[in-house]
Amino acid sequence: MAKYIAVAGKGGVGKTTFTALLLRQMVQQKRGISILAVDADPNANLDEALGLKVTGTISELLEQSKDPKAIPNGMPKNIFIEYKLQQALVETKDIDLLVMGGPQGAGCYCYPNDILRKHIENIGENYDFVAVDSEAGLEHISRRTIPHIDVMFVISDSSARGIRSAGRVHDLIRGLKSAVGKLYLIVTKTNEGSLESLNEEIEHTGLTVLGDIPLDPLVAEYDLAGKPLFELPDDAVSVKAVASILNRAGIFN
Ligand SMILES: Nc1ncnc2c1ncn2[C@@H]1O[C@H](COP(=O)(O)OP(=O)(O)O)[C@@H](O)[C@H]1O
Numbered sequence: 001m002a003k004y005i006a007v008a009g010k011g012g013v014g015k016t017t018f019t020a021l022l023l024r025q026m027v028q029q030k031r032g033i034s035i036l037a038v039d040a041d042p043n044a045n046l047d048e049a050l051g052l053k054v055t056g057t058i059s060e061l062l063e064q065s066k067d068p069k070a071i072p073n074g075m076p077k078n079i080f081i082e083y084k085l086q087q088a089l090v091e092t093k094d095i096d097l098l099v100m101g102g103p104q105g106a107g108c109y110c111y112p113n114d115i116l117r118k119h120i121e122n123i124g125e126n127y128d129f130v131a132v133d134s135e136a137g138l139e140h141i142s143r144r145t146i147p148h149i150d151v152m153f154v155i156s157d158s159s160a161r162g163i164r165s166a167g168r169v170h171d172l173i174r175g176l177k178s179a180v181g182k183l184y185l186i187v188t189k190t191n192e193g194s195l196e197s198l199n200e201e202i203e204h205t206g207l208t209v210l211g212d213i214p215l216d217p218l219v220a221e222y223d224l225a226g227k228p229l230f231e232l233p234d235d236a237v238s239v240k241a242v243a244s245i246l247n248r249a250g251i252f253n
Pocket residue numbers: 009010011012013014015016017018188189190213214215216217219220223238
């Protein structure tokens with residue numbers, strides 16, 4: 001069975017950066033593993049961080065299946081939807097990527113939700129790991145498009161406001177019907193002493209800090225230049241921090 005990893009937190013805290021570096025590290029440490037990356041953030045940019053080219057999001061492709069004229073004569077609609085979903089998959093040697101895309105219409109994910117859930121579950125079974133770069137509201141997790149979660153990382157930046165918001169994400173997770181295995185807090189963009197200063201706020205969240213990712217000028221530089229974070233050098237402080245987080249998270253156990 002595939003192991004599901006989810007990365008959650010409010011916008012701008014460093015979810016996509018962490019997801020990309022975690023995937024980079026997983027592929028480097030365990031040659032030959034297969035990973036499906038799912039970008040569930042409507043503001044999708046995991047593709048850029050991984051250096052992959054996406055042809056279409058699931059939202060866009062499903063939107064096309066609403067037009068009866070788009071469906072070939074005699075093809076059942078569910079088969080057509082399956083085919084469209086398959087088209088959204090970007091395949092590479094180590095990591096494949098699915099991009100969910102934004103909600104359609106008035107803030108609603110108007111997918112045929114049960115078809116999407118079945119599809120993600122079926123496709124997920126072809127991989128050792130499924131890693132989800134989640135959206136702030138955990139929409140796909142609460143609607144169970146993502147079937148279950150073995151390890152969840154809640155990301156916060158180095159601010160009291162960020163930590164409080166991670167606490168609210170923790171509340172949301174507690175309210176979910178689907179079980180979450182291990183749950184960790186990761187604090188990003190830290191400086192010397194950040195964790196000590198935030199200690200009291202962190203305690204209020206009820207989350208365990210697994211590690212922090214220092215503010216890394218190389219991350220900013222790569223983002224500015226539009227270079228994939230996946231290509232950051234091994235000795236970048238952010239890369240080393242994520243390597244040590246991966247070791248402590250017990251993902252390969
Ligand atoms: N460790 C870090 N060091 C420096 N900048 C970072 C770090 N992590 C994230 N950032 C910057 O913070 C911004 C938001 O990061 P991103 O990963 O896109 O957040 P999210 O996916 O949560 O919206 C980006 O401009 C990114 O370059």
